[in-house]
Amino acid sequence: xxxxxxxxxxxxxxxxxxxxxxxxxxxxxxxxxxxxxxxxxxxxxxxxxxxxxxxxxxxxxxxxxxxxxxxxxxxxxxxxxxx
Amino acid sequence: xxxxxxxxxxxxxxxxxxxxxxxxxxxxxxxxxxxxxxxxxxxxxxxxxxxxxxxxxxxxxxxxxxxxxxxxxxxxxxxxxxxxxxxxxxxxxxxxxxxxxxxxxxxxxxxxxxxxxxxxxxxxxxxxxxxxxxxxxxxxxxxxxxxxxxxxxxxxxxxxxxxxxxxxxxxxxxxxxxxxxxxxxxxxxxxxxxxxxxxxxxxxxxxxxxxxxxxxxxxxxxxxxxxxxxxxxxxxxxxxxxxxxxxxxxxxxxxxxxxxxxxxxxxxxxxxxxxxxxxxxxxxxxxxxxxxxxxxxxxxxxxxxxxxxxxxxxxxxxxxxxxxxxxxxxxxxxxxxxxxxxxxxxxxxxxxxxxxxxxxxx
Amino acid sequence: xxxxxxxxxxxxxxxxxxxxxxxxxxxxxxxxxxxxxxxxxxxxxxxxxxxxxxxxxxxxxxxxxxxxxxxxxxxxxxxxxxxxxxxxxxxxxxxxxxxxxxxxxxxxxxxxxxxxxxxxxxxxxxxxxxxxxxxxxxxxxxxxxxxxxxxxxxxxxxxxxxxxxxxxxxxxxxxxxxxxxxxxxxxxxxxxxxxxxxxxxxxxxxxxxxxxxxxxxxxxxxxxxxxxxxxxxxxxxxxxxxxxxxxxxxxxxxxxxxxxxxxxxxxxxxxxxxxxxxxxxxxxxxxxxxxxxxxxxxxxxxxxxxxxxxxxxxxxxxxxxxxxxxxxxxxxxxxxxxxxxxxxxx
Numbered sequence: 001x002x003x004x005x006x007x008x009x010x011x012x013x014x015x016x017x018x019x020x021x022x023x024x025x026x027x028x029x030x031x032x033x034x035x036x037x038x039x040x041x042x043x044x045x046x047x048x049x050x051x052x053x054x055x056x057x058x059x060x061x062x063x064x065x066x067x068x069x070x071x072x073x074x075x076x077x078x079x080x081x082x083x
Numbered sequence: 084x085x086x087x088x089x090x091x092x093x094x095x096x097x098x099x100x101x102x103x104x105x106x107x108x109x110x111x112x113x114x115x116x117x118x119x120x121x122x123x124x125x126x127x128x129x130x131x132x133x134x135x136x137x138x139x140x141x142x143x144x145x146x147x148x149x150x151x152x153x154x155x156x157x158x159x160x161x162x163x164x165x166x167x168x169x170x171x172x173x174x175x176x177x178x179x180x181x182x183x184x185x186x187x188x189x190x191x192x193x194x195x196x197x198x199x200x201x202x203x204x205x206x207x208x209x210x211x212x213x214x215x216x217x218x219x220x221x222x223x224x225x226x227x228x229x230x231x232x233x234x235x236x237x238x239x240x241x242x243x244x245x246x247x248x249x250x251x252x253x254x255x256x257x258x259x260x261x262x263x264x265x266x267x268x269x270x271x272x273x274x275x276x277x278x279x280x281x282x283x284x285x286x287x288x289x290x291x292x293x294x295x296x297x298x299x300x301x302x303x304x305x306x307x308x309x310x311x312x313x314x315x316x317x318x319x320x321x322x323x324x325x326x327x328x329x330x331x332x333x334x335x336x337x338x339x340x341x342x343x344x345x346x347x348x349x350x351x352x353x354x355x356x357x358x359x360x361x362x363x364x365x366x367x368x369x370x371x372x373x374x375x376x377x378x379x380x381x382x383x384x385x386x387x388x389x390x391x392x393x394x395x396x397x398x399x400x401x402x403x404x405x406x407x408x409x410x411x412x413x414x415x416x417x418x419x420x421x422x423x424x425x426x427x428x429x430x431x432x433x434x435x436x437x438x439x440x441x442x443x444x445x
Numbered sequence: 446x447x448x449x450x451x452x453x454x455x456x457x458x459x460x461x462x463x464x465x466x467x468x469x470x471x472x473x474x475x476x477x478x479x480x481x482x483x484x485x486x487x488x489x490x491x492x493x494x495x496x497x498x499x500x501x502x503x504x505x506x507x508x509x510x511x512x513x514x515x516x517x518x519x520x521x522x523x524x525x526x527x528x529x530x531x532x533x534x535x536x537x538x539x540x541x542x543x544x545x546x547x548x549x550x551x552x553x554x555x556x557x558x559x560x561x562x563x564x565x566x567x568x569x570x571x572x573x574x575x576x577x578x579x580x581x582x583x584x585x586x587x588x589x590x591x592x593x594x595x596x597x598x599x600x601x602x603x604x605x606x607x608x609x610x611x612x613x614x615x616x617x618x619x620x621x622x623x624x625x626x627x628x629x630x631x632x633x634x635x636x637x638x639x640x641x642x643x644x645x646x647x648x649x650x651x652x653x654x655x656x657x658x659x660x661x662x663x664x665x666x667x668x669x670x671x672x673x674x675x676x677x678x679x680x681x682x683x684x685x686x687x688x689x690x691x692x693x694x695x696x697x698x699x700x701x702x703x704x705x706x707x708x709x710x711x712x713x714x715x716x717x718x719x720x721x722x723x724x725x726x727x728x729x730x731x732x733x734x735x736x737x738x739x740x741x742x743x744x745x746x747x748x749x750x751x752x753x754x755x756x757x758x759x760x761x762x763x764x765x766x767x768x769x770x771x772x773x774x775x776x777x778x779x780x781x782x783x784x785x786x787x788x789x790x791x
Contacts, residue, residue, distance in 0.1 A: 002119045002225040002277030002303070003716045003790055006086035020236055029084035029710030032645035036202070039228055039342045048086055050280060050333050053172075053229045053790050054200030057342065058280045058333045060086050065332035072095050072306060075102065084710055093700075096773040118791050126718075128775025147791055173716075173787030197788060199715075226790060305773045420783040439780075 004052035006060055007035070009045050016041065026051060086332065090304030091127075099309035100132035103316060110136040111319050112268045113312060114261070114404050116254055117223075117275035118145030118433070119303050125437040127305045137316065140268070140404030141434040143257050143357060144275055146222045146250070147174045148402060148426040148433045151356040152390040154250045155180040161217050161248065161383055162193045168211060170204035171219040173197045177429045181390045201233035208237065208245035217379045220247045225277040227251055227368060228342035231349040234370065234377050246379040251368035252355055254278050255286045260363045261403050262294040269404055271315040273301040273308070276330035281346075283338025287326045295324045302330035349374055358392075358426060359399025396425035401434050408435040415439060449569075451562050453478035461556045466586030476584065479562060483569045484548075484579040496580045498545060502604040506541035508532055509600040517560065517594050520634045521649025524597055525567030527725060530654045532601040533575045534674040537656040538728065540611050540663050541603030543575060548582035548599055553592030564595060575654035577601070603656075607663050613690035615670045620759040621737035622695065623730045625658060625744050626651070626752035627703035628680050632722035633711045644714065648707050653726030658747045662730065667740045671731040675724040678782060681767065682721065683729060685781040689765045697757035697779065698770045716789035720769075721782050731759065 007026035014022035019038050026035045026049065033054075037043050040056045049056035115121060121141045124130055130139050143149050159180050162169035169185070176185045176197065189195035194214075198204050201218055208216035220230040230247065237245040254275055261267055274287060279300045287298045297318035301311030311329040318325060328334055348371070355367025370378045395413045400406040408414050408427070418424040420436055427433030453475060464471040481487050512528045529546065536543040548568065552561065572579055630651040637646050655674060662669060671691070673683040680702065688695045704712075704719045712719045726749060732740050737755055744750030760768075769779040 002117060002223065002275065004225070004277045004280070004303075005710075005713050006084065008085070020232075020239060028714055029087075030646070030707035031710045031714065033714065036229075036232065038232060039339055039345075041341065050277070052225055052277060054202055055229045055232065057225070057228065057277065057339060058335075061332050061335075065086060068310075068329075068331060069089065072099070072310070075095075075098055084706075084713060087713065091772055093773045122791075126771075126777070127773050128771050128777045129773075131775045132773075145791060172790045174789045174791045176787055177784070199788060222790065 002052060004050045004057060006048050006050050007033070009043055009047050009049060012037065012043070012045060024049070024056065026056070087304060090302070090306040092306065096132065096305050096309060099306065099313055103137070103309065103313050104134045106313070106320055107134045107136050107316055108320060110138070111270050111316060112138045112140060113271045113273065113315055114140045114142045114269040115273040115301070115308070116142040116144040116258060117278070118148070119277070120144065120273060120275070120301065120308060121434060121437055123303050123305065123308060129305055129308055132309070133312065137312070141401070141437070142261065142404060143360065143402035144223070144254070145427070145433055146252055147178055147429070148398065149252055149357040149359065150175070150178065150221055150250045150426070151358050152181060152392055153356070153388050154248070156388045156390055157380065157385050158185065158219055158248055159183060159188055160385060160388070161379060162188045162195050166214050168194045168196060168207055168214045168216045169219070170196050170198045170207060170216060172221065175219055175221055177423070178426045179423055179429065181392070201229050202236065205233050205237050205240070205242070205245060208242050209240065212244060214244060216245050218245070218247050220249045220251060222251055223254055223275065223278050224282045225275070225280070227346045227350060228281060228339070231345045234349050234374050235345060237377055238374065246377050246382045247370065248379040249369055251350065252357065253352070253366050253368070255290060256363050256366035257357065259290060260360065262290070262296065264403065266405050269296070271296055271319050272298045273311045273315065274298050276300055276302040276307070276334060279330070279334045279338065281339050281342050283336050284326055284328065284334065285336060291324050291326050297324050298326045300326070300328045300330050300334050302333065359402050393424040398425040398427040398433070398435070401427055408438040411435070449483070449566060451479060452482055453562070455558045455562065459558050461552050461554060461558060461561060461586055463554050463586050463588070466552065466584050472584060479565060480582060483565045484572070498580070498602070500544070500602070500604055502606060504605040506536050506539045506603040506605060507600070508535040509598065510535060511596060511598040513593060513596050514635070515593055516638050517564065519638050519650055521630070522652035522725070523564065523567050524595065525564040526571040526652050528597040528599045529568055529571035529575060529577070530652055530725060531676070532599040533577060533654045533656055534728070536601050536603035537659045538611070538672045538674050539603070539605065540607055540609055540659060540669065540672070541605050542660065543577045543601055543603040543656050545580045545602045546572065546577050546599050548579050549597065550582070550584045551592055551596040552584070552586045553594055554586055554589040556594050561595070571654070575656060609663070609669055611669050611672055613671050613687045616687065616691050616693060616731045616759050617670060617733070618759055618761045619734045620670055620731040621734050621755050622697070622757045622759070623732060623737065623740055623744065623753060624680070624703070624727060624756050625750040626727055627705045627708065628675065628724055628727060629704060629708040629712065629719040629722035631725040632679070633708050635723070636711065636715065644711065646707050646711060648705070648711070651724055651726035653749050655726065655728050655749065658744065658749045659728070661743050661747060662740055665739070665743060667736050667743070668733055669730055670733070672728055674728040677723050679719070679721040679723060680729070681779050682781060684767045684779065688767050692763050692765050694760040694762035694764050695757060695767045696760050696770065697767065699772050701754055701756045703752050703754060717786050720779065721786055734758070
């Protein structure tokens with residue numbers, strides 16, 4: 001369960017702390033959709049969020065994502081050397 | 084799309100596949116809990132990239148599939164009523180109840196609408212004050228924050244014509260139910276990455292310890308699933324049974340505290356019947372007293388409903404990973420996506436539907 | 446064309462009435478002052494129950510299609526343009542030169558006359574662009590609530606001026622499968638306008654007439670074995686239909702199927718597979734492998750084929766299947782979808 005897609009916050013409306021009304025215009029590969037940011041109050045414009053049924057559930061941890069990817073690339077390169 | 088497409092890199096997928104082949108020395112049975120993961124595995128053919136020693140079984144991670152028959156029948160009764168606008172996620176429309184399904188009710192004149200978000204249903208209630216608007220709140224913990232917000236918002240707005248038909252289910256109790264069953268074959272788990280995005284993974288270490296199974300919190304793209312499998316196999320080969328997080332870009336150990344807070348305000352944990360499995364204690368959510376005015380079951384005074392499950396459907400055994408879809412005598416014969424006998428053939432992630440659509444075992 | 450004035454007194458009749466389909470004076474006025482005025486000229490012998498046509502060939506292609514799209518107007522097109530291009534394209538898939546269309550309207554009582562006039566103008570524009578003439582028609586009006594604004598049926602006649610027999614049975618092992626551009630635009634453009642599922646996008650429907658681009662292939666002697674325009678059910682459905690009719694296995698490489706980024710993203714959000722999403726200006730052509738490069742150049746030099754590419758081939762196998770080489774290198778069967786794709790959360 002759980003079709004949730006990463007997108008980039010382009011703008012934020014509603015004031016911080018206004019739980020019900022804080023929304024972001026999120027860009028999913030060129031598609032813009034309004035998304036509730038109620039559950040990621042720390043989100044800023046430019047952040048990537050994971051969105052499920054119109055709600056951002058987490059901020060993409062870009063540093064962690066990079067670490068994992070570097071590991072995968074290194075492993076991939078090692079593998080290529082051995083085959 | 085960033086943070087999506089990179090995780091479909093074919094070279095890295097092949098490299099992970101080779102690594103899994105390298106480290107696998109014994110046969111292992113691994114279950115992926117989440118229907119979205121099942122969908123990805125079959126769609127991208129991930130199981131074909133694994134050594135034959137690894138058997139992937141598909142768990143009950145499809146809330147659509149496990150929504151109890153009584154709940155579907157309740158939804159159908161409500162949706163058929165005059166002046167009701169019944170809102171639902173698209174997934175639920177073709178799930179068969181005892182006699183019919185929501186799509187058929189729509190065809191016969193029921194006002195059934197597909198929505199993308201529960202907040203859309205709240206808006207429909209605001210725009211249609213003369214109608215009773217009911218939202219079919221199905222899902223795992225991933226969807227609970229959205230459904231909680233819908234009810235919270237409805238109450239803040241003072242809406243009198245909005246209610247939720249709640250059929251939420253929780254993952255960890257289902258995992259325990261599978262592991263504690265006498266016929267369990269599962270040796271390792273890929274936990275649902277988006278469920279854990281909300282709830283964190285603090286509930287898993289006791290399960291890993293008690294049943295001696297590695298549990299890897301895993302994402303949904305091919306590289307995520309392959310890496311999750313690699314991490315799981317490594318633990319199994321090493322004889323370890325710990326909880327690890329593969330989906331670090333989205334999941335924190337404590338999960339999302341804001342979401343958890345609203346969930347616990349709006350919902351409380353109750354025993355829930357799972358279609359095909361039976362009742363699992365502390366495995367479902369229901370609205371708290373504070374929000375009972377928004378509970379469709381109370382509002383519509385639906386008593387006990389007599390249900391009629393197909394005698395030939397073995398989806399329960401499939402959901403527990405005990406049987407595979409093609410081992411069902413009705414699979415592809417009496418039971419197809421066009422005329423499904425059970426929910427696992429209808430939902431796009433039901434194991435039977437996934438097998439049928441992507442593999443068509445000949 | 447938009448400046449074309451309407452002699453029909455729209456102010457006097459701002460909405461379509463049941464009487465406009467009743468066979469009497471009001472209907473006659475609608476036909477003469479709106480439809481014939483737009484699609485004319487009226488034949489010298491007057492309007493009759495049927496039109497008599499002299500065709501330059503007696504090898505004729507004939508097709509019919511009905512259009513029920515909602516909303517009536519969407520980015521990149523409308524029901525009128527669809528009604529013309531849908532039938533023009535069906536004729537083009539036999540390699541026919543489309544000539545004449547019939548036009549049947551079933552209008553819901555209460556439809557705004559301005560809307561009807563807008564649809565009529567769009568039909569005229571599309572017909573001119575495709576080089577076809579509307580020569581006969583019918584008008585009915587149904588009670589309010591019994592129709593979705595307007596339903597349109599078009600039937601079309603085209604002539605075959607070549608010796609090819611373009612049918613699934615003629616596809617051969619090794620045939621290259623070409624497509625004229627990226628998939629999924631029409632379905633996503635429609636989805637974007639539906640309330641409750643709306644999102645902001647610049648994607649427009651790819652609704653377009655394919656007769657000209659097809660005629661270019663035939664003119665240079667491409668030995669087309671089969672063609673199919675992609676409509677509802679998308680690329681996957683068209684491929685499956687052909688595989689079944691031809692009793693052949695078709696193999697497609699997913700990484701070669703062009704999908705625009707926004708279409709891919711919209712599909713990701715809704716849980717759709719772009720291979721099953723509707724199109725209205727795309728077709729696939731099965732040509733001998735030896736002619737594949739030449740055919741591609743022709744397509745790519747046409748405004749409706751700039752994204753053309755080769756997406757797969759016909760295999761020796763006679764199992765009626767479509768197999769897909771997936772983007773991470775694993776194969777799967779690309780099956781027929783049973784109903785419509787519904788947006789999912791799971």
